[in-house]
Amino acid sequence: MGSDIQDSPESVPPPETPASDLKDALLGVDRIRAGRILRDASAASSPISCIETLVVPVLEEIGRDWEQGQAALSQVYMSGRVCEEIVSTMLPPGSPERISQPRIAVSVLEDHHTLGKQILLAVLRSGGYEVIDYGSGVTVDGLVERAIRDRVEILLVSTLMLPAALRVKEAVARIREAMPEIRVIVGGAPFRFDPRLGQETGADAVGYTASDTLAIVRAMTGAI
Amino acid sequence: MTREMTPAERTAVTMGFEEPDRVPLFLLFTIYGAKELGLSIKEYFSKPEYVARGQTRLLAKFGGDCVTPFCHSASEIEAWGGEVIFRDDGPPNAGRPPIRRPEDIESIAVPAVEESPSLLFGLETIELLKREVGDDVPIVGSVLSPFSLPILQMGFGAYIELLYEEPDLFRTLMAKNEEFCVEWANAQIDAGAAAISYADPLASPDMIPRDLYLRTGHIVAGRTISRIRGGVATSLASARVLPVLEDLAGTGSIGVGVSAFDDLAAVKRQCAGRLTVLGNLNAIEMRRWTPAQAEAEVKKAIAAAGPGGGFILSDNHGEIPWQVPESVLLAISAAVRKWGEYPIE
Known part of the structure; x- marks a missing residue:
């Protein structure tokens, strides 16, 4: 007692x-x-x-x-x-205190809802990463071309609408043809409502939240 | 044998918290009508006649209990000077926001319904639908709430920052949006809409903290809904509703759309006798359901929320995606007739 x-x-x-x-x-x-x-x-x-x-x-x-x-x-x-x-x-971008980083890019595929991307950028940059922002309304052709041109190592694809989420599959397949080693992380509302959707895209991982995605990026690259 | 109720009778009885002949089914089609008519989505939304024809054909095909003139959220933003971006297999997006800097809030003019082609399109669609369905089928109009409209008017991130950091500009924007919303909702009621869906995703605690909602959007909703001359049901567009049900009941709303992430039975218990529950079939997963899964999901939802009335079976967002197969929709329709007849065991 x-x-x-x-x-x-x-x-x-x-x-x-x-x-x-x-x-x-x-x-x-x-x-x-x-x-x-x-x-x-x-x-x-x-x-x-x-x-x-x-x-x-x-x-x-x-x-x-x-x-x-x-x-x-x-x-x-x-x-x-x-x-x-x-x-x-x-820790300004390009600061010598940052150690070498993989080339990371983020894009909103085919739609114009940018909040998810904005949160992702803020969280990744807060985590010390430099991230290329491909913007919103990016087509599959545009995403494939830019990811290959920039030799992106980790590509983050944000979507809000179901049709855009379904288009990730084509983008991933085409980018992998040219760069089999690329790692792709997808995220956005459709993936939360249908947990099986991520598998369909062929992506390496699904980030259900921005901080979840940060943890995935850190696991992929090792901490800064 | 008693006569089968019309969709309007069935809906009215359930919204009075009594049991009609069976659970009403609201299949909320927007772009799906284009598929039915064999048109591109852009072409489909070019004439009110197409939308009205699409709605009535889908009503006949799938046996739902409502029609809607709602095309897409971007049509309201078009009235404010924004652009609409079409795609081939999904709802149109709102393009660049018409409010590009917070200071624009002071000068942006409230659009008049009678001078806005995209809104007149909606009113004409309602009138055409009314001629087709008369009083037998409820026509569900739609507005974006004054509180959630700025997501499209200025972009989500910019609006969140305004909400936290620019209270004076926020109030100015709400005053303008409330005027617009009330005029637009009442114009739809006057044209023949039986009720208005008030889309307010920002009311969900998934989106903003409840205390912030109570100081802002809740007050806006109360003021706005009290001026709409018809029944208003609130939709949080697939965001969770359970933690704010009491608050929504206090806005004057008479119904609420429920998320797939909500516990439907718990929502029904808390709403009983106050708010009619609409939901909550997962419209994203629906794309890959088999007919047997569709039947199981319908049965589960009816078991959770059907008894006692006050329940309308619907999807969790307010739109059936283009990618959902007809076989699934037919299975949903058949299942509501099989499992939704009152009294429900």
Whole structure:
């Protein structure tokens, strides 16, 4: 038997860590507080270490929260945007502190809904990656041509509408003909509603959230 | 033997939370009519006569309980000065948003329905449908909510940033959108629509936090729906609805579209006697169902939400995709007749 006087688990707030503090700031869209936390963490270690130990885990946690219905898409988007802005000042593109990266490109195939791509770009850039943005409304021909021309190593294809998701298969097959080693990650609403759809496309992986995709990219490339 | 109800009677009885002769079936076709008429999607949406003919033929073929003049969401954006981008096998997209900078909100003019060809197209379609189906089949009109319209007016990312960071411009935009939405909805009611589907995906906690919704879109919905002269059902366009059901009931809505990610039985329990439940067949998976799977899905949905009325079987998004085979739609239609007759065991 324990003591008669016990705090219930709810009454003991968890100890505040930089990660919980950052998550709280991001979910509340508090740019100033998030910036202060990340600058302090970066000064105490290094920008790379701050990204590795703080930015990426917190964005992954927010992504998981969204999957479980504990966070909203607007919070995922704003968290990514806020982190992207701060990381771009801590670790500008082309910075010598970045180690060599694979060539990564992202595209919205055949439709014009860009939110998924915007979140993906923000999260990947917050994770320290440089990403080529092919934009939206890209045709299969256009995507094949650009991916081959740029010798892309990891291609991320975002879709919102079912017909666009079904067209990924052709794009993947044609790109693989020229570059069998390319890794392709697909994502977007149709893949969430039909978990078997990803297999049909011939892609290597499905990113169900942006942070999920970040984890897949990290697994494919090794951490920065 | 009692007479079979008309689709309008069946729908009215279930929306009164009583059991009609069987569960009503709303097969919400938009582009599918083009396939039925052998036209390209762009050509199909070039004449109201084509859309009305497509709707009535699909009604006869698949035995649904409603028709709709709704073509695509981009038609509202066209009225605001946006562009429509067609494709061969899917719904048209809205192109470049008409509001390109937040400052444009101050100057953008609210389109008048009578001066907007894309909206007049919809009204003419309703009038043609009304001549065909009279009062026997409900004509379901549609609006994008003032709160969710900016996703297309200015782009989703830009709108989220506005919502969090530009409260004055947000209020200005809502005032304009509310005027537009009320005029557009009432014009459809006046033309012959029996009810309006109020598409408000941003109301879902999948999209924005509930406390933000309560401070923004919920208030907008209450103000807007109270001015629409007909029944309004809210659709969150396949986003989850269960956590905000109480809030939606407070907007004046009389029905709600349910996501495939929602627990249909739980939604029905919470809605009972207040909101009619529409849903929630997975329209994306439907493409690869067999007829036997379609029957099983219909049976499952009816078992979860059919008893007691207050339920309309439909898909979870408000549109049957082009890629769904006719055999699946015929199986759904047959299954609702087989398993949806009241009383339901």
